[in-house]
Amino acid sequence: LMCLPAETCPDPEIPANSRKLGNIFTVGHEVHFVCDPGFELIGSETRICEKSTYWGGQQPYCQKIDGCSSKPCLNGGTCVEEDNHFLCICSRAWSGKYCQNPTNSHWASWTNSSFSRQPHCTSAQGSIQCTCDVGFQMSGRDNVDECELYQSGRLSRICMYACVNTPGSYRCTCPPGYNLGPGYRFCKDVDECAGRQHNCSQDELCVNTFGGFQCVRPECPKTRHNTSYVKTSPVRCERNPCPVGNKVCAQSTSSISFHYQSLVSNYTTPHVLFRMSAIRQHGDSLRFAVVGGRGRRHFGVQRANRLTGELVLVSPVLGPTVLEADFEMTEYDKRVLLGRYISKVIVFVSQYDF
Numbered sequence: 293l294m295c296l297p298a299e300t301c302p303d304p305e306i307p308a309n310s311r312k313l314g315n316i317f318t319v320g321h322e323v324h325f326v327c328d329p330g331f332e333l334i335g336s337e338t339r340i341c342e343k344s345t346y347w348g349g350q351q352p353y354c355q356k357i358d359g360c361s362s363k364p365c366l367n368g369g370t371c372v373e374e375d376n377h378f379l380c381i382c383s384r385a386w387s388g389k390y391c392q393n394p395t396n397s398h399w400a401s402w403t404n405s406s407f408s409r410q411p412h413c414t415s416a417q418g419s420i421q422c423t424c425d426v427g428f429q430m431s432g433r434d435n436v437d438e439c440e441l442y443q444s445g446r447l448s449r450i451c452m453y454a455c456v457n458t459p460g461s462y463r464c465t466c467p468p469g470y471n472l473g474p475g476y477r478f479c480k481d482v483d484e485c486a487g488r489q490h491n492c493s494q495d496e497l498c499v500n501t502f503g504g505f506q507c508v509r510p511e512c513p514k515t516r517h518n519t520s521y522v523k524t525s526p527v528r529c530e531r532n533p534c535p536v537g538n539k540v541c542a543q544s545t546s547s548i549s550f551h552y553q554s555l556v557s558n559y560t561t562p563h564v565l566f567r568m569s570a571i572r573q574h575g576d577s578l579r580f581a582v583v584g585g586r587g588r589r590h591f592g593v594q595r596a597n598r599l600t601g602e603l604v605l606v607s608p609v610l611g612p613t614v615l616e617a618d619f620e621m622t623e624y625d626k627r628v629l630l631g632r633y634i635s636k637v638i639v640f641v642s643q644y645d646f
């Protein structure tokens with residue numbers, strides 16, 4: 293038997309006037325630093341133990357901040373600018389320079405400190421409030437809830453999805469359909485189609501979506517008015533030649549192609565979803581329009597150049613939902629229809645914004 297060194301980074305230096313979150317120093321794990329009230333962090337707030345067993349990023353330090361712009365007053369305190377410093381006027385039940393201390397001192401206990409009890413915690417409006425039995429005060433500074441401390445803001449979220457507090461540390465979790473990505477904080481979609489983890493049948497196509505997948509089966513329009521279509525590829529239908537003199541057939545769609553896309557919920561708009569081009573112009577005018585589908589108010593059409601039209605997502609879509617646009621290009625010459633082509637663009641919008 294041999295003892296091999298673990299792949300561990302050295303205990304990271306804790307900057308003055310700060311606290312460190314995270315106690316696992318093995319490769320791939322992160323530590324975070326939080327400055328005390330009245331200080332701001334310069335450098336890397338988060339450092340990852342890299343494969344080299346060195347900490348990534350830059351050693352942070354906590355710089356003292358003066359002035360109200362840094363929002364130094366906690367717990368609803370009001371900040372007042374004075375000469376070269378600030379003053380916090382605390383709201384009820386808080387005290388201290390930064391209103392950081394609760395004043396409900398009747399909970400404090402000055403008896404044997406080795407004796408402890410579990411606090412009573414309730415969750416309200418996304419934050420956790422804990423209280424102690426009468427005669428006890430809150431302690432447990434060693435097992436700080438990193439999740440709660442960091443989950444408040446979108447930018448400083450330690451976990452993309454959910455955070456689980458563990459003794460001395462925390463871990464991130466992801467919803468079904470996602471794996472925890474590198475760095476253990478981001479959720480990465482599982483590509484079920486590439487990984488053959490889907491249950492689509494042989495005549496179906498697998499479309500990977502964020503958080504899942506879809507089995508699709510593009511269908512050509514049924515025969516009507518002697519107008520019929522034939523499948524020329526898994527995602528394309530072409531109109532059969534029209535009977536001589538059948539005007540309805542001659543005016544109908546010449547080809548239909550199917551395009552599947554996946555988008556995360558609440559994606560930034562405007563966003564170009566699809567481009568359709570004529571290889572060359574036969575007639576004197578080319579027109580682009582959305583002529584059918586689902587969720588049409590989210591779609592707009594614009595011209596990229598003389599021969600190309602763009603289908604644009606114009607307003608953010610909250611998922612999970614499916615949008616569909618029948619994006620049509622028509623070509624005319626002296627007001628006579630030369631051709632009508634439809635691209636069916638189907639957009640799978642995920643439940644989450646990742």
Ligand SMILES: [Ca+2]
Binds near residue numbers: 469501503504
């Ligand atoms: Ca997927």
